[in-house]
Amino acid sequence: MHHLVATDSVHTTAAACDYLAERLGSDDRVTVVSVPGEDARDADDALNVANARLIGTAEVETERLDGDADPASAVLAAANARNADVIVVGPHAGTPSAGPALGSTARRIVEGADVPVVVVPLSL
Template sequence: MTRYLLATDSVHTTAAACDYLQGRLTSDDVVRVVGVSECGSRDGHESPSESVATRNAPRSGDAADAVNVATARLAVPDVETAVREGDPLAELRDELDAGDVDELVLGAHHPGAGAEGGLGSTAAGLVGHVEVPCVVLPPVGLE
């Protein structure tokens, strides 16, 4: 049995993760899908004065939609889900600290402030800093 933690904030990341996991999962495996949206994320309303970065930030509903994609696409009996709001790095570290994770699967996203080696800040804060293997999926459209 392998216990996967799938960290996501978008349906695109979840779809890529499901594609990655499909050929690897057995009926004994457990997948915990955690969708995280940052505190104060947009609710879908946009003003013309918003910056591109703000318009492209995860919306609060995106994490819930991302989790729903996983439950629909993954063919294992045990898919656990959670939607959290807060700092993605802190929320995912909490999930990992709780234990019962054999592999972390997450998206790379585009590099931003604090990014290293082409990783977004959340992936960069986890890869090499956690005790489980990490699979970082390429940004959608760059695979």
């Protein structure tokens, strides 16, 4: 199975890795894409977290996407281009003040995806 994790923060990546840890098999692949938001450094750190947390559990690829104008479209295009079987996202930007509701990017990914989308809760 090919999982595409879309993230813009270390919090989202950590939550996605926690979710995937018990579900990954040796034949699974994980592509982690970051779409930098307000804090591009956090998006880059998010990719490093994925490599550190998932090493040895599955084949892992990371990539920083250019999604300045439309992060949801960049994630959906990445999932389609890589033939992802599932997309894993956080409910919103990984900030404590964001609240529990789906953010606009997560909502657009859920609404526009051709594959299942898993929204992982953030532990902030």
